[in-house]
Amino acid sequence: MKAIRVDAVLLYDEGTAEQLNIEEIAGYLRDKLKRVPVEVRGNPLASCREKDPDWARALASIKIQDAGRKLAISEPLYGEVQYEQRRILGKTRAFGVLYDGFHLLRIFSELIPRGERAPGFVHIFLTNRLFATWDDGDRRYHARTSVYGLSSVISTTGIVEAPARPREYYILKRQYEMLGKDLLGLKERFKGSFIDYEDTRLTEVVKGYVMQAVLYSLTGDPFCDDRGCRLYNAHWQEELIFAQLESGYEFCLRHTGLLQLVG
Ligand SMILES: [Zn+2]
Numbered sequence: 001m002k003a004i005r006v007d008a009v010l011l012y013d014e015g016t017a018e019q020l021n022i023e024e025i026a027g028y029l030r031d032k033l034k035r036v037p038v039e040v041r042g043n044p045l046a047s048c049r050e051k052d053p054d055w056a057r058a059l060a061s062i063k064i065q066d067a068g069r070k071l072a073i074s075e076p077l078y079g080e081v082q083y084e085q086r087r088i089l090g091k092t093r094a095f096g097v098l099y100d101g102f103h104l105l106r107i108f109s110e111l112i113p114r115g116e117r118a119p120g121f122v123h124i125f126l127t128n129r130l131f132a133t134w135d136d137g138d139r140r141y142h143a144r145t146s147v148y149g150l151s152s153v154i155s156t157t158g159i160v161e162a163p164a165r166p167r168e169y170y171i172l173k174r175q176y177e178m179l180g181k182d183l184l185g186l187k188e189r190f191k192g193s194f195i196d197y198e199d200t201r202l203t204e205v206v207k208g209y210v211m212q213a214v215l216y217s218l219t220g221d222p223f224c225d226d227r228g229c230r231l232y233n234a235h236w237q238e239e240l241i242f243a244q245l246e247s248g249y250e251f252c253l254r255h256t257g258l259l260q261l262v263g
Contacts (some may be wrong), residue, residue: 007120008037008171009214012044012108015093015128016156021203022126028207033214033262044111044125045088055107056084066226067141070134071100099130101147109151123151123216124210136145145209146238148222152213157197159205163237165194194237201245208244215255218262224251 009029015020022040028115031036045055060076060083079106109117112125116123131153132141143162146154152240155162169190176186193206208230215231216222224231227239234240250260 005120006036006122006168006214006217007118008039008116009033009122009124009210010039010116011210012041012123012125014043014045014125015107018124018237019198019202020154020206021127024203025126025207025210029210029214032211032259036262040073044108047111049052053081053085056081056088058107059084059087059099059104062082062107064098064100064141065133066141067098067132070139071103072104097130097133098141098143099129101133101142101144101153104131105147105149105151105153108153109149109226112151113150117150119217120215121203124213125151125153126156126206127153128156130161131155142149146212147220148213148216150217152216154209154213156202156206159202159209160195160199162199163194163234163240165237166190169194193241195240201241205240205244208250211251217260218258224252224255228252229255231255 011022011029013027016022026038026040030036041130052199057076060080061073062071063076063080064071064206092125099204104127105125108127109123110124112121130143131147132143134141143158144155145162169186172181172186172189175181176183195201212222213229222231223233226232228241228249229252230243230250231252232239232243234243235255
C-alpha cells in the first residue's frame with residue numbers, strides 16, 4: 001500500500017483555551033503522524049478584528065432559532081451582530097447559542113489562507129460554539145460534536161452536549177426539575193459517567209476527535225465500527241468515554257496499520 005501524504009495539520013483555537021491544552025493535542029498529533037508538521041494557529045477570527053462587522057454578521061446569520069426548522073439565512077438583527085462582535089473581541093462568552101454546523105465550517109474555512117486550501121493541508125477548528133446539523137430523516141437539527149470535511153470543526157461544548165447521557169440521568173433530571181431540586185446534586189450523582197464542562201478529561205477526548213478529522217482527510221471516512229477505536233462515532237457519552245479513555249487501546253488493528261503509512 002502506498003504511503004499517504006499529509007503536508008501539514010493546522011490547529012485553530014476559537015474560545016477553547018480555558019478548557020483544552022492545545023499544545024498537548026498538537027504534541028499528540030506529532031507523535032502519531034511522525035514527520036508531518038503540526039502548527040497551532042490560535043483564534044482564526046483574531047486576524048479579522050478590524051473588519052469584524054462582516055464576520056459578526058455572517059456568524060449572526062447562521063444561528064438556529066428553531067431546531068425544527070431548517071435554517072434560511074436572513075439579515076440578522078442589529079443586536080445579534082453586536083453580540084457576535086463582542087464575542088469575536090473576547091468580551092463575552094457564548095452559551096445557549098446554536099449554529100448551523102456546515103455553515104459555521106464554511107465561515108471558518110473562508111479564513112484559511114489561499115495557498116493552504118489544498119487536500120494535503122488538514123485544517124482543524126476547535127471551538128466552544130455549539131452547533132447542530134439538519135437531519136432530513138426526522139426533519140430537525142441535532143447537536144453535534146464535529147463536522148468533518150476538507151477542513152473540520154470540533155466543538156468542546158458539543159462533546160459535552162451532543163452525545164446522550166445515561167438514560168437514568170434524564171429520568172432523574174425530570175424528577176429533580178419537578179421537585180425543584182438543585183441539578184448540581186444530580187451531576188454529582190452521575191459524576192464521571194459523562195464529559196462535563198471544565199472536565200479534566202476533555203483534552204484527552206479531543207485527541208481522538210482530531211484524529212477523526214485527520215482520517216477524514218486521508219480516507220474520506222473519519223469513523224470506525226470498532227467500539228474501542230478512537231474513531232468510533234459515539235452517540236452516547238458512555239460510548240465516547242469507552243472509545244477515547246477506557247478501551248485499553250487507541251486504534252483498532254486496521255487503523256493502527258493505516259496510520260503507520262502516513263508521513
Ligand atoms: Zn478503527
